Amino acid sequence: MTSSVFPFSAIVAQDEMKLALLIAAVDASIGGVLVFGDRGTGKSTAVRALAALLPKMRVAVPCRYGCDPEAPRLCEECTQRRARGELKSRLAPVPVVDLPLGATEDRVVGALDLERALAHGEKVFEPGLLARAHRGFLYIDEVNLLEDHLVDLLLDVAASGENVVEREGLSVRHPARFVLVGSGNPEEGELRPQLLDRFGLSVEVRTPEDLRTRIEVVRRRDEFERDPEAYVAKWKRDEERLRKLIVSARARLEDVAVPDLALENAARLCMALGTDGLRGELTLMRAARAAASLEGAKTVSDVHLRRVAPPALRHRLRRNPLDEAGSTVRVERALGELFGT
């Protein structure tokens, strides 16, 4: 049923959303992407499309948590295997795991394997969604409707990068580092500030107002729905090109220079906007570096800063009710003052 997803490269317009997702794919330390916007703008489509786009990664086998064989810290089993020199690996797709609303806690964190317990009376830990999302993406559609106790749990794991389960006398601890991707419609309810802050980038999507774009959106979507396989095949080369771009951008990332001027401008911008803490500046720099790398640039320039400043900063502004303008406009204004228009 889900064998065919709409190709990422076939998504019309929504450049900011696409850039934010690509940045997260290039640099996972960016801290997640939040996509908020109108209904029917293809928020979920983009995230699911990203899953099909991502290049494969190397994982340890057999490992239930998808450990990275190169990583310094592994799960217990893999650590033992490495000590014995038996660690093997293979290529596997990057997981993009859906956390559906209505999921129960045991499925999210993992619990005892019910089948084994019933049939054989054995206590075996069955990893949950957090384990499955390790080294990949955890996607929550309608993130603002997620139940509070699940949100708390996610925040905890996202902060520590580790999931700890104590159940039925079983104590399991496994790495769970993932890029949190949330989407939602602000009309359904606001996001708790603590969760909002966890997202590195926040994207606002809007329905395109331009007729040509809208026709293209509908035409492509319609063509895809009438024959998904053929449509995916049609876009295969574009997808391949984009995939290569992600791979090369990742490889280049460490070599992209961040000049002092860019650092200074980032700091000035954050000061002008009065963002809380250093997280904003850090994300801004990282995102600008990833954007530069995606472009093949060797150094971060003002162009990159300008491009990523709205998604990196707009959700970190302190609400200023006296300012009628939305946070996006405020970021743009500050950018205009800093760099000139």
Added chain:
Amino acid sequence: MSRVATVPSIWSDAVLAAALFAVDPAGVGGISVRSHAGPVRDLWLAGVRDALPDGAPWCRLPVHTADGRLLGGLDLAATLRAGRPVAERGLLSAADGGVLVATMAERMSSLTAARLVAALDSREVLLERDGLGMRIPARFGVIALDEGVAADETPPPSLLDRLAFHLDLTSVAIRDAALEFIDEQAVAEARGRLPGVVLRDDVLESLCSAALALGIGSARAVLQAVRVARAAAALGGRDLAALEDAALAGRLVFSSRVTRLPADDPPAEPEPPQAEKEPADEAVADDAADGNPASDSTQPLEETVVASVAASLPPGLLASLRAGGTIPRSGASVGRSGALQQAKLRGRPAGIRRGEPRSGARLNVIETLRAAAPWQPLRRRARAEALAQPGADRPRIEVRHDDFRITRFKQRAQTTTLFVVDASGSSALNRLGEAKGAVELLLADCYVRRDRVALIAFRGSGAELLLPPTRSLVRAKRSLAALPGGGGTPLATGIVAATALGESLKRRGDTPLLVFMCDGGANIARDGSPGRQRAEEDAIAAAQQLRAAGLAALVIDTSPRTHPLAQRLAREMSGRYLPLPRADAAALSRAVGVGTASGRRGVAT
């Protein structure tokens, strides 16, 4: 199928929509039907049901359906019998291949809607519950039965967005309804024809530009119209969806979603569709029906679709749109979120979660036992091994800490009416007396409705919270009696104080309603300095701040003649304005009663 160019009756449109839906339920998405329960609706539903293929599921979704029933979960009885996990189908997967009928959809919570919508979008249910993780196909169409009365009492906007047709059968009489039925034979044939139906590119473009011209934001509406146009062609026995199909689809899908009407002289298209751009008059649909699609039509396709939509709008609406007003988008209704408050002990049960029966949470014994049941053999064995003495005072059921389930409750947020009273100047004593009377009246009323009131008075150089939110009649009367008067009018300070209190109430899950009783006069600025102009500017800024905080406000103008500043304030607050030159307590109470009632409707879930 012959279609007439005159405005079709509501019922024949409803029948047509039902037939198109029956051709492709999952593709079209669904229908929302606004109507009272009654013979007309029953007749219509029976018609849809008969038009569906034999054996297609027809499931009813009650309004408060728990997750286990909706999504599915562990079938405990079967699991214990079989000795392996057995999944129980939820309603969403049970409806696969058929239709899900959501009853009382106007009361559906946004949480239920989110689950339903996720299944509609992905055409499967992603189940991650009770130790089960699976994807179950769920391809279905939805019929949302909307029994709402008030304009803002609608099914959740996220659901409506996925349903192609929004019908209103409230005004249909049973004798009209008995005249026309779905042609089941035609529907069955259309179903076979549908996969081969082709939609011309310029027709697709015309639907897109019509949607843009009518201010329809969601791309889903256009996609639905595209599918409806195909279904219409299939129903008409054609393999090519033509202009008349697009016009029909536009009329049926777009008319309930219009947010603006195109200007009378449409701006020149920068890049007109390649299609022939010929003028036409009202009879385009007829021309097309003659088997001459668009080629000799005398109007751009887009305009035909727009005209088709406009013809089916009620006349009053049209006039208000022309006047420049826009219909509030149903999605923009405020306060749906956060209106439900998590509570530990009171309210409607809203689900079960793992947790400890501590700090007032209530243990759900049955769910706890259910949670413990599958693990019993495992635990018995573990205990037997640990004790190595079989049979030694073994509990019959072993319940562990992990099994504890507590019930979550959701409580309707309470309304707190916050009075902000101008207690300044000489006339204040008079006005204050009236305000006191109103608060007392309202309090008695609130006592019945379980609402609360609070009172802030501003005078001299500051604002004072004289009555913190309370339901106590005695306390309220006592603090009211002690309310002093006199001094300058620090209006801005009063608004700021009210905003702060309103926001803190909102954070706690209350629904605050701010009632300002003033004459719009202001002569003390926020920093306490006198001066009319500064004071008024500050007051307006504070009013904007109030709006930004998303608080509901009502400005009662107590001056002898309506005061422009009071009106301006109400506008800046996006609040209601009520001139009440001689405020008497009963009239005030009535006004506030209306305000809270409409506020409540928005939050009722």
